[in-house]
Amino acid sequence: MSDVSQGPGWWMASDGKWYPPESAPGYVAPTGQSAGQVPGITPNFPTNPGVTYIAVATDPLGRAYAGWWTRVGATMIDFLILVIFQYAVTAAIRGGIGSLLALAVSITYQAVMIATKGGTVGNMALGTIVVDVKTGAAASQGKAWGRSAMDAVFQAGAFLFGIPTLLDILWPLWDKQKQTLHDKAAGTAVVKKA
Secondary structure (H helix, E strand, C coil), X not given: CECCCCCCCCEECCCCXXXXXXXXXXCCCCCCCXXXXXXXXXXXXXXXXXXXXXXXXXXXXXXXXXXXXXXXXXXXXXXXHHHHHHHHHHHHCCCHHHHHHHHHHXXXXXXXHHHHHCCCHHHHHCCEEEEECCCCCECCHHHHHHHHHHHHHHHHHHHCCCHHHHHHHHHHHCCCCCCCHHHHHHCEXXXXXX
């Protein structure tokens, strides 16, 4: 039991404490062993009947994935930052060129912030970062640019009755790693800062 995750598979119970993987409800021990017989591991399963145990999915470095509302909040902060600039650009440069320039600014803002700071202003405000989903390491420049470009592609889906955009926004609600579709395409995830 710990106040912070100690690595992959650690899970948080409703008492706010982190527990090792072998103490998780439904844990299946390796063949030939039972929970409590894993070499070098002493079971630490809490016995408080008043506590409900909930497994929290974590990235490879043990950080919890950011929840849907946290992600929506970060997106709204970034939207407020970008909409003012995008409106000014499209008002000054009418037509398709203004719209393309506004889109380029949005993609560049996201990519540069993720590659250099680990996340956008919205991510920073809500204590989340964008990481490589497989390693948990900071997203590379390539992943940051790919994620930003894929986000723009899914937002452009608004022209197809909004279905691709809606799916992208809602996907974290049922995804184990709480990824959007643009996260999946880029190989990234959003996690809570440790």
